[in-house]
Every structure is written in structure tokens, then in C-alpha cells.
Amino acid sequence: MAPLGMAAVLSSHLCLLLLLLLLSSASHLAAAQYAEYSCNGTTSNFTSGSAFAASLDRLIASLPGDAASSPSLFALASAGSGPDGAAYGLALYRGDLMDRCACSACLADAFARLRRLCGAGRDATFYADLCTARYSGADFLARPDDNTPVINGMDANASTYPGWDARNATSRSFFISLVATLFGEMAMYGAYNSSRCLASAVMFINAQLPIVHGFAQCTPDLAPAQCWYCFQGIADLNRQWYDGREGGRISGVRCSFRYEGYC
Template sequence: MGSSWQIFFVSLLLTHLLTLSVAQETPLYHICSNDIGNFTTNSTYQTNLDRLPPFFTSNSKNNYGFYNVSIGQNSDKVNSIALCRGDVQPNVCLSCINNATVELRNRCPNQKEAVLWYDNCMFRYSNRSIYGEGSGAAIYMWNPYNTTNASAFNDALGTLLDSPKTRAASGDSRPKFATGTSAVLPFKTIYALAQCTPDLSQLQCTSCLDDSITQIPICCNGKRGGRVVGRSCNLRFKIYLGMTTGSHRAETPSPSPSSPMTSMEIPTAILMENQK
């Protein structure tokens, strides 16, 4: 009996800590699209927007972390898309999305279109159709530390990115997510991640990721880690010291073991191209 209660208590504690850590997660960035238009208080559009969170709460869990919810009719219709990083557990995914639905409303109180990114998920909504829309780079972030041999690192990274890009784009209507690793210099390995929203076609996903790859020399040349994040796709990479296997786990623990891409990264200005 004592052992059972100990197991129950530990499980309850871990669940609480996990929920707390997700709840305290800080958004990476958000965009309120002022050029799309605003809605008025107590309007039908606001009512439809307020109805979104329960849909994600009650939505059955899936194993690929993509949700597409539309509520309302005609000009008052709210279209929303949510996507979790492909290696995030379903319970963490839904917690992240539910946090995002609340946080984005707070940050963009009356805009008809907005998007917010957490490390674990992305959430966006609009009064126009956004399903199947390929939208490229929006923001980029980078690790402040440089690699010791930028030329060798860039060569290895360029070769590495092609594989997860191709595999992510060729995914079916559910997951479009892939990772890869590549050795660079003694005792170092690059880990890369590529992902698209599953509503994109193979061609759209490839184009979106290609656009993201072209931004890397601008934002993250020779950096130990970086990411290019958009509404429809995202690309990330990070170098691990002392890593000699194909696993993405580093010998030196990252801040969050469940988030291999978490690192010291600095957000920069929004890229205005491909923004709608």
C-alpha cells in the first residue's frame, strides 16, 4: 500500500511540475496583423474567437500535433491552425496550444488575424482562409556563441539540412516533421529539425523550407544554433559538444531534456517578406 501511494504521489508531482513548466513558458514572438482589420467588442467575430479554446481542450489527442478549427460563417468566420513541434508529447502539445489561445488574445486584443509562437507550438487565426497557405520566414533566432570553424560548420550544415527538408516535405497529410544529425570536427555533432504544417503540399513545404534555409546565412552564419520560424514551416539547428552518436541528446544537459532545440537564443526583427 505504501509503495502504491508513493508511486501515485510521485506521478502527481511530475504531472504538476510538467503543467507548471508549460504554463510558465514564455512566447518566442507574436504578430498582430493590423493591416487585415480589427473587430469590435461583443461582435460576432469576437464571440466566435472566444469559442476556440474549448475546441482544443475537448479535441481528441492525435499523435502528430496538428489542429485546424473554423467557427462561424461568412465574414465573421474564424479560421485557426495550431501546430506542435513533432517531438512534443500530446499532453504537452495541447497544454501549449491552450496557453497560446489565451496569450494571443491578450497580446492582440482586437486584431482579426494574429499568430504566436512558443518553443513547443504555434497558434494562428484569421478571418480569411489560411488552410493550405504556404507562408515563409517570419522571425529568426540564434545562439550568441560562434563555432570554432565556421567554414567547416557551414558546409556540414548545408549538407545536413537537405535530408530533413526532403523527408519532412514528403510526409503525408499528418506529420511533416523530420530530424537529422551530422558530424562536424572532432567530438561535435549538428542536430537539425525541419517541419511544415501538414496542410501544405510537398511542393509548398519544400518551397517554405527552402525560403527558411536562405535566411540562415543572414541570421545565423557560424552560430552554434539557430532557427527560422514561420506560419507554415520552421527550421532549427544546434551543435552539441561531445556528441558521438546519432541521438539528439547532448552529453551536456540542455535546459529542458524534452526540448532538444532549447538553447540561448536571441530574437531579432521580423522579416517582412512573405507576410500577409
């Protein structure tokens, strides 16, 4: 397929079908394998038996249940007080799924893994297919525009789109525009048209290219403009990181984006 012909298809928009829809719960539960974590390292370590350790224990004991019982499957909380005793946490389950037991289990597992993986670190984040968990000794809850840590989850084992050629500017621009178009439509819908700050989509270009499935979500406490701003940061990173692969994701605490060649 000639790159110039593909660019013409994109510019005409004649063969572009972009449908915003909710993806099935079963398909995502079957693919729940992704996991990334970050021991953020932004604050000092804590010691066993300290005020912070007690606050953190209370926090991560309550957050999974709080999120699972919330209508939005999302919870923010703090415990303790003072610069050395306060702990802050966030727990988010996928907004297009409503399995409250799975929500609680995913988050409890995420926090437990962080305690093992990050030891005495005061700041840690876990990203899974179905949930996001973070705790910190710093009040990141007061900074809803802070999406860090952001992790590049581009699938290193995924094949590239047919016709991808990073050395060819026209070909490269076309395929970058595929993912950008998908994300741009979802970002607009998720920020301004979804009460739960999320969107999922299926994009079909033509029979020679695979169907692309996408999902984007902000934490549901963000105002539409805040969610949109967060998504723009993801869009900037997508332009930097995208390299033609048929699957990938960018994970952040406040907003994230995923696309795959399968549902």
C-alpha cells in the first residue's frame, strides 16, 4: 500500500468510522495481565512503627473498599496529620466495568504489591489493566493537574501497522495520525460528554488496515476542562513515543490512554 494513497484516504475522511461505545466487561477481564509500577522516590523513606506507617496501613486498608462501594468506583483519602505522619491515597477502577468485587480485589492486590515492591518508600504507584493505585506522604490530591508518574507502556512485542516505515516521513505521519485521530475523538468525548470521564472506541480505516480499539479515562473527580488538559498531556507524549506498534498505552494517575488491535 502506497503511503501517499493512505494519506489521501485519511484527508478525505471517506473511509473513517469512529464509534464511541462501551467495550464488554468479559473481554477486558480476560486480558487483565498488564502491570507497571513506580517507586516514585519523591519523598524520604519511612520506618516501621512510625506515624506514617500507621497512617499508610489505615489508608490502604480502606481505599479498596471505599472505591468498590463508590458509584464511580473511585476513591481519594488521607490519614494522619503533620509533615511526617500524613498519608494520601488514590484508588481507581476501570470506569466501563462495574464488578465491585473485582474492583476491591484489584486494588487490594495493587496496594499489597506496592508495599512489597517499594518497601519503605513513601510514594508509590501501581498500574494494572483494571485499576490504578497510588499512595504518598506528599499531598498529591491537592494537585489534580499532576498526572505523574506517567509510564510508557508501548507493547514492545507488538507488530507494527502494515506499511509502517519510520524512515518515510509520509508513511510515518500517516500512521501517527491514526492513533492521534482515535485518541483525539475519545479525549473530546471523555472530557466533555461522559459523566464518568471516559470513552472507548473502535476505528476502521479500510480493509487493508486492522480495526483499532481504544480506551481513555480521567479520574471522575476532574472537571471537564481539567480532564481535557490532562488528555492533552497524553497526546503530547503519544506523539513522542508512538512508533507504529499496533498496541500500546500511556498510563498516568489522573488520565490514561490505551489502544489495541483487538477488543
